[in-house]
Amino acid sequence: MNPIVFYILCFIGTGIIGMLASWIDRKVTARVQWRVGPPVLQPFYDIVKLMGKETVVPAGSSRITFLTAPLFGLLSVGLVSTLIWSSLLFNSGGFQGDLIVVLYFLLIPSTALIIGGFASRNPVASLGASREMKLMMADELPFLLAVAVPIIHTKGQIQLTELLNYQETYGMIFTSISGLLALIVAIICMQAKLTLVPFDIPEAETELMSGPEVEYSGPALATIKLTRMMMLFTLPMFLVLLFMGGVKFVGISILWSILKFVVLLVLIILIRNTNPRVRIDQAVKFFWYPMTFLAVIAVILALLGY
């Protein structure tokens, strides 16, 4: 297949699966709260509706920064998903060091939101953006330490396909003690990266309305929502790739692959539905002390070979 066509298909496919994941999120939340919940096409309608609305740029804001920041977020999550798809589908995809590239690109959606929030000249958005920044600083350290565990297991491989090949031969990484610890840390960090409850401090609905995106409307808001939906697919898939041996699309293993993704997704939805929101200082303390400690233990265990 022509690589360009494949990359575009990856982008569109991630968008569609992201919308489905977002629907699963809303539906499971509704069922937990004993409601019926929205129809399957709801995220699609939301995006189409926002695309058709007027874009309001607040007076005195930096127009170009305000409108382009969401686009950078969408582009980077698209790049990450393409890298992950090409490693998952073709064993020869990717390049040396693409794990590092993925880790860097995963930071950009949050950064774009911070820049857009500050550019909108709204006090609530600024507050949300500064909280988002603190949250990013808090969850990055344990997340990187957790990602170091598969690298140590594979004796220093930083290519996604090499990690998959290793898990093909020696079994999934999360079946070892260090891998399991690292997976737990990574799931909790993923919760913060997706800014879901208990770590939805940047967009705390009851106090900050919706944080950095408060001034966004129309297509720009649709871009932010789409980025969020695509992150809801990309991050769990990244963890499936790192710790659970990736996915395969042949025979019965299709079901097994979908199960891995859906289990991770439903796990974060259930965490989201059974927890209250924490304060930003509590979140930073939580990530820098217990989570980092756990991640360091996982790294030490991995170095010792467990």
Place this chain on the structure above:
Amino acid sequence: MGLKLKALTKSPWVYHLSTGSCNNCDIEILDCLTPRFDLERLGIVLVGSPRHADALLVTGNMTIKSMKRAKEVYNQMPKPGVVIAIGTCSLGHGVFDGSYVMPKTVDEVLPVDIYIPGCPPKPEGIIAGVAKLLTMLRQKA
């Protein structure tokens, strides 16, 4: 019917604006979002910012102080958007008729699309009104 309008009627996000109500209508609006009535199955979500809203739910009398603010919130809402007046007070003046702090009714300040009477209206009434408005919008296209 255009896809744009269909999508709008499938996911109207509402912003809740109280222009001086006694809070009863507001409580009934929040009732609509509880599991018993579950407006999310119609795609209706309560949003915190008028920039995200497609519909303004206006409750209560339009007092002098809130006239300016209500107009500003309406202008902040990206178009196309609709205004829904909820409760007897927002239809006329209700029991506060003739009061010196309320020279105008809600529909003299904002272009109201549908009125939902009641003091306060039941959640069923609010849902019926919103459903009628959505049908109206679909027929208009």
